Amino acid sequence: MISMETAAQFGSIENLVQLTAGQYTTGSLILMVSYGAHFAFILFFLMMSLQLAPRYRIVPVLSAVVMASAGLSLLREFSLWQASYELVDGIYRPLAENQSFTNAFRYGNWTITVPILLTQLAIAFGISRPDLHKRVLRMIVPALLMIWTGLYGQFGETGDWSRLNLWGVISTVFFVWLIVEVRGVITLGVANSPAELKGWPKNIWWYFLATWGLYPIGYALPQLGFTGDVVVVRQLLFSIADISSKLIYGIILSRYVLRRSALEGY
Amino acid sequence: MISMETAAQFGSIENLVQLTAGQYTTGSLILMVSYGAHFAFILFFLMMSLQLAPRYRIVPVLSAVVMASAGLSLLREFSLWQASYELVDGIYRPLAENQSFTNAFRYGNWTITVPILLTQLAIAFGISRPDLHKRVLRMIVPALLMIWTGLYGQFGETGDWSRLNLWGVISTVFFVWLIVEVRGVITLGVANSPAELKGWPKNIWWYFLATWGLYPIGYALPQLGFTGDVVVVRQLLFSIADISSKLIYGIILSRYVLRRSALEGY
Amino acid sequence: MISMETAAQFGSIENLVQLTAGQYTTGSLILMVSYGAHFAFILFFLMMSLQLAPRYRIVPVLSAVVMASAGLSLLREFSLWQASYELVDGIYRPLAENQSFTNAFRYGNWTITVPILLTQLAIAFGISRPDLHKRVLRMIVPALLMIWTGLYGQFGETGDWSRLNLWGVISTVFFVWLIVEVRGVITLGVANSPAELKGWPKNIWWYFLATWGLYPIGYALPQLGFTGDVVVVRQLLFSIADISSKLIYGIILSRYVLRRSALEGY
Amino acid sequence: MISMETAAQFGSIENLVQLTAGQYTTGSLILMVSYGAHFAFILFFLMMSLQLAPRYRIVPVLSAVVMASAGLSLLREFSLWQASYELVDGIYRPLAENQSFTNAFRYGNWTITVPILLTQLAIAFGISRPDLHKRVLRMIVPALLMIWTGLYGQFGETGDWSRLNLWGVISTVFFVWLIVEVRGVITLGVANSPAELKGWPKNIWWYFLATWGLYPIGYALPQLGFTGDVVVVRQLLFSIADISSKLIYGIILSRYVLRRSALEGY
Amino acid sequence: MISMETAAQFGSIENLVQLTAGQYTTGSLILMVSYGAHFAFILFFLMMSLQLAPRYRIVPVLSAVVMASAGLSLLREFSLWQASYELVDGIYRPLAENQSFTNAFRYGNWTITVPILLTQLAIAFGISRPDLHKRVLRMIVPALLMIWTGLYGQFGETGDWSRLNLWGVISTVFFVWLIVEVRGVITLGVANSPAELKGWPKNIWWYFLATWGLYPIGYALPQLGFTGDVVVVRQLLFSIADISSKLIYGIILSRYVLRRSALEGY
Numbered sequence A, B, C, D, E: 001m002i003s004m005e006t007a008a009q010f011g012s013i014e015n016l017v018q019l020t021a022g023q024y025t026t027g028s029l030i031l032m033v034s035y036g037a038h039f040a041f042i043l044f045f046l047m048m049s050l051q052l053a054p055r056y057r058i059v060p061v062l063s064a065v066v067m068a069s070a071g072l073s074l075l076r077e078f079s080l081w082q083a084s085y086e087l088v089d090g091i092y093r094p095l096a097e098n099q100s101f102t103n104a105f106r107y108g109n110w111t112i113t114v115p116i117l118l119t120q121l122a123i124a125f126g127i128s129r130p131d132l133h134k135r136v137l138r139m140i141v142p143a144l145l146m147i148w149t150g151l152y153g154q155f156g157e158t159g160d161w162s163r164l165n166l167w168g169v170i171s172t173v174f175f176v177w178l179i180v181e182v183r184g185v186i187t188l189g190v191a192n193s194p195a196e197l198k199g200w201p202k203n204i205w206w207y208f209l210a211t212w213g214l215y216p217i218g219y220a221l222p223q224l225g226f227t228g229d230v231v232v233v234r235q236l237l238f239s240i241a242d243i244s245s246k247l248i249y250g251i252i253l254s255r256y257v258l259r260r261s262a263l264e265g266y
């Protein structure tokens, strides 16, 4: 058996906690549903794109790319979950056969998916070329800084609270900067939208805040204690955030551009 | 060897029962046929959608999404089955190498597939926009409550009958509520259908009751005893329900909208 | 080591027989070629369907579905083959690490593929709606009874000859019934075919008899003895039957409807 | 450890030879590049077919089928390579954990791919229906006899030189017969080609001889000795032959029919 | 345990170095993000090609082929990473269960992807037929020589500095030759581009130098020492190079031909 100190080095509370059968099953259930949903909706978004005016087709296509990338990442988390817990005397023990669990793959995957999600927004709102590049870049820069500082900080979740909180705050500063940039794009979106659809960007704004806001909660959660419930609740939170900010967000944007396509006579 | 009490904690009778070679083979056969059928029909539904008037294309596309998601879930059940039984002295023993079987993945997967199946129905019956959202939401709410209360209850199947039955009843209340909502959509479907097709929604109504009704039977079945036959019959019941309520249901709806497409001159 | 009696319980002679290196390699070669061919032709049939008049497109699409389903089943047989034989002292021993081989997955898979193959035939021959349903149903009923009685009987192949033969005869009765129904569809096919193509249904009739007739031979073969050669020859027979009755049959039907499409001016 | 005699029974020199780290890595590199290239070009050929006049679309579609089938076969060879060599004292030993390597899967796969490659040729050269069937059949018959006699003979490569050489010669006789038939098709191809493209069939003829001619060299090579270099060079030879005779050949034929499409005004 | 000398034979510093938990996780994160991104963008490029004038469609299709091939190669590197490191006493030890890591698969994969990337460039810049072949060939020859000499040299990275540097210099000579050839194609690209897009080839030129230039740095890096940081930084460098020179490069070329399509009135 590995000591607590060693286990803490992995920077994921999953490696410090024993799970009951119910907790273990719920955790794998959450991850399984998540990767299944993401993979399955690849098909939805690809077919959706064939229904749209050419200039909007890229919006659901990018959702399909996000589904594929996130699905692969979540399948990997599921495999780690299965491999790193082991049933001993009716309890699931972490670090089975020296395999460790990590949430870092999530952050890595965001490096790919977050820039795509933000680009999608600007394209859906019909921002045109020279402006589009500038706006997208102005969103991607704080987004990547937010993710990478958060990635560095999350290794502190196994007890190094000052690392967790300091980098969490820095990451949040970038998040606020990002929010300001997204707000700007939303405002352009309202201006660009046909009269019937001017309500959409505003709603998407609130939806964006509510769903992206779940991630920092998941980040901070381990401070509530190293227990099986915290582990499972955090995976649940991340999964709800994933399905909302990627899958349902993609459906919303796709329906918005479908309506725009129709209004533009396609 | 793990004690019966410990095994019961996993909340799946599969972990309590030894299987003969015939039972083990039949069980894996059932799961294998199920995932194979679901995966293979992805192709059918995607190609089908290309034959339809644009407004109906989403119906088979959603079936393809359901096929992919359910196929992945059933493949996972198949893998669990293979990993968790072990041949010892001519009999298949559960909890092999401390791997446990669970049906909970099924319930998890329904969280994705059931809302899609219900949305499909409303779209196929040509319910138009503001009403569509309202109707779909009114079906999804009781459906999710039904599934999640059932998921919680099913962990009682290894002997905690009061948990199984109490939550089974609560889940059934939500099922009845769902049935009422579906009935409403069916009625709209009859009104919306062209004269030649008015019989279809009515038949789909009975088909819906007959196939969705199989799931609560599978839920209650473990009370008949912890035997290999109950285990195998339950997997068979679930598989028949899966293929009927997702795959064949998808074919029926696709053919209905194909007829509507044709009648609308496409 | 497991006793012969125990091994017989699995109901597949593969578990009773030791193989030479050559026999083992030939067996895996046969299964590998089979699943590879089925998977690869998915692409052929999907692209083929895009060349056809809309009403015939379903014919190659159904072949693609059959390819996917049978491919998955044969890949599973291949994995079983690899896992269940083990090299000991220069000979391949069955039931390695207590893994058993089974042909039952084939029969399970036929439950999906055979109804599709028969539906394909009726659609290709241009039988129109109310009649189509009736004819398809009249073929599917004896086909499923044939498969399921055969599945039950094949567990007798490890020595319970009365089980094998009794259920083999019952299954054959259903096969004869099926042949009569198929003959009826062929006759309609001749009537429906344009003059230039009237020879096709007749040839398909003989082709059907010759290829489907291989399966009962594979069923009866174990009575020749529990030897490696019987094991390998039977897998070869099944594979030839699979490739003929699904893959090449699909090519023939696709070319028939391609010709019809052309004659109907598409 | 297994004796040389036993190892020879597997009929592949790979099971008789120890590899240095460099040889082992080079071998897996070759197989990995091969399966990667074949799988990746599936996409190329499918998209290519959408650019062509309908009558030529089948040509790249068949290349896609060949890519899929060969890719699966080569992925299997790669897995065998990894599983059957084992690092002991800085050297890779064959027959690790009693897993054996075999090249027989290649020959099995040719049974699928070679008939397709020959059919492709006749279709690309615009040979029309009754003649097409006859010509294709006249090429497939010697091709299959060549492959199967070669498959039987290659089991002699571990030291049974008379088996290797006798069946090699028989196989070569069928190869010569095949070459004569291909020459006939090439001649028809020259006649059928538009003036601007009459040079293509002639070049394809030399290309065919040069690339298909590599396979018998790989067949005979083990007679140079049971060494790691012979093993690696042979895999390299087979891989160059695979990529030339399937992948690049497919690109050449696709470009030829693309030119024909354009000249026919598509 | 394997001696340093033996480990050095594998020609990859990854086999010589122990990693902390953080380094191990970062390494697998980098590889996971890389393969996920490459696979996911297959969808993007395939859908992109449907938006273009037929003559430019091949450009994103070739990017899709590159994504698939590189994705498979990177998935394989990820698997090697996982299999070849093993957690012992809180540190990740290389050569776990005698599995070795290698970067050679990268070089092997370039043999496929680099010729495609160069062909893409010439096609995107609208170079027409006889010239196209000549130019492509003149780029591919030095490119392959650069890769293969580099592949041979990189086996020296475990301490044989003269091998590493000598072959590195030879490879660089071929790289310079390649750069000259690419420069020629860029010049043609400027001449061929419509006035509005004449800036693009020039920018692509600088982008090409910056991104391809990362690979030799990764090649030389092991001379900085056999440490975990060098291992991780090198994987990061390779991954940045991969995503820039294949994925983002593909997006740039696709957008360029999209603009050309539009200007040519498609």
Ligand SMILES: CC1=C(/C=C/C(C)=C/C=C/C(C)=C/C=O)C(C)(C)CCC1
Residues within 6 Å of the ligand: A070, A109, A110, A113, A114, A117, A146, A147, A149, A150, A151, A167, A168, A169, A171, A172, A175, A212, A213, A215, A216, A219, A242, A245, A246
């Ligand atoms: C503010 C903040 C964070 C924000 C993360 C966010 C907002 C992530 C969004 C991810 C998405 C949308 C992924 C989609 O694939 C971190 C990094 C957790 C660190 C703690 C502070």
Ligand SMILES: CC1=C(/C=C/C(C)=C/C=C/C(C)=C/C=O)C(C)(C)CCC1
Residues within 6 Å of the ligand: B070, B109, B110, B113, B114, B117, B146, B147, B149, B150, B151, B167, B168, B169, B171, B172, B175, B212, B213, B215, B216, B219, B245, B246
């Ligand atoms: C009434 C009832 C149930 C109903 C389940 C149903 C109706 C499930 C339908 C699932 C479908 C259609 C899945 C498709 O993917 C439970 C939850 C078993 C719990 C016991 C009571």
Ligand SMILES: CC1=C(/C=C/C(C)=C/C=C/C(C)=C/C=O)C(C)(C)CCC1
Residues within 6 Å of the ligand: C070, C109, C110, C113, C114, C117, C146, C147, C149, C150, C151, C167, C168, C169, C171, C172, C175, C212, C213, C215, C216, C219, C245, C246
């Ligand atoms: C008569 C008979 C049989 C017939 C089987 C047949 C005719 C199977 C056809 C299968 C096909 C066409 C599968 C395609 O996927 C059995 C069941 C072996 C049992 C013995 C008697």
Ligand SMILES: CC1=C(/C=C/C(C)=C/C=C/C(C)=C/C=O)C(C)(C)CCC1
Residues within 6 Å of the ligand: D070, D109, D110, D113, D114, D117, D146, D147, D149, D150, D151, D167, D168, D169, D171, D172, D175, D212, D213, D215, D216, D219, D245, D246
């Ligand atoms: C003459 C000869 C042979 C020829 C083999 C050939 C010509 C194989 C071609 C394979 C192709 C083109 C495969 C594509 O997938 C054998 C059988 C090695 C045996 C020795 C004599």
Ligand SMILES: CC1=C(/C=C/C(C)=C/C=C/C(C)=C/C=O)C(C)(C)CCC1
Residues within 6 Å of the ligand: E070, E109, E110, E113, E114, E117, E146, E147, E149, E150, E151, E167, E168, E169, E171, E172, E175, E212, E213, E215, E216, E219, E242, E245, E246
């Ligand atoms: C100059 C030089 C090299 C250059 C490598 C390059 C330029 C690789 C490009 C690879 C690409 C673009 C791959 C895309 O899939 C080597 C071989 C490392 C060896 C050392 C000297």
Ligand code: NA
Residues within 6 Å of the ligand: A081, A082, A083, A084, A085, A086, A087, A096
């Ligand atoms: Na585990």
Ligand code: NA
Residues within 6 Å of the ligand: A070, A073, A106, A107, A109, A110, A242
């Ligand atoms: Na993620």
Ligand code: NA
Residues within 6 Å of the ligand: B081, B082, B083, B084, B085, B086, B087, B096
């Ligand atoms: Na097992």
Ligand code: NA
Residues within 6 Å of the ligand: B070, B073, B106, B107, B109, B110, B242
């Ligand atoms: Na399910």
Ligand code: NA
Residues within 6 Å of the ligand: C081, C082, C083, C084, C085, C086, C087, C096
């Ligand atoms: Na085995």
Ligand code: NA
Residues within 6 Å of the ligand: C070, C073, C106, C107, C109, C110, C242
């Ligand atoms: Na089958």
Ligand code: NA
Residues within 6 Å of the ligand: D081, D082, D083, D084, D085, D086, D087, D096
């Ligand atoms: Na090995």
Ligand code: NA
Residues within 6 Å of the ligand: D070, D073, D106, D107, D109, D110, D242
């Ligand atoms: Na091959």
Ligand code: NA
Residues within 6 Å of the ligand: E081, E082, E083, E084, E085, E086, E087, E096
């Ligand atoms: Na490991």
Ligand code: NA
Residues within 6 Å of the ligand: E070, E073, E106, E107, E109, E110, E242
């Ligand atoms: Na690469």
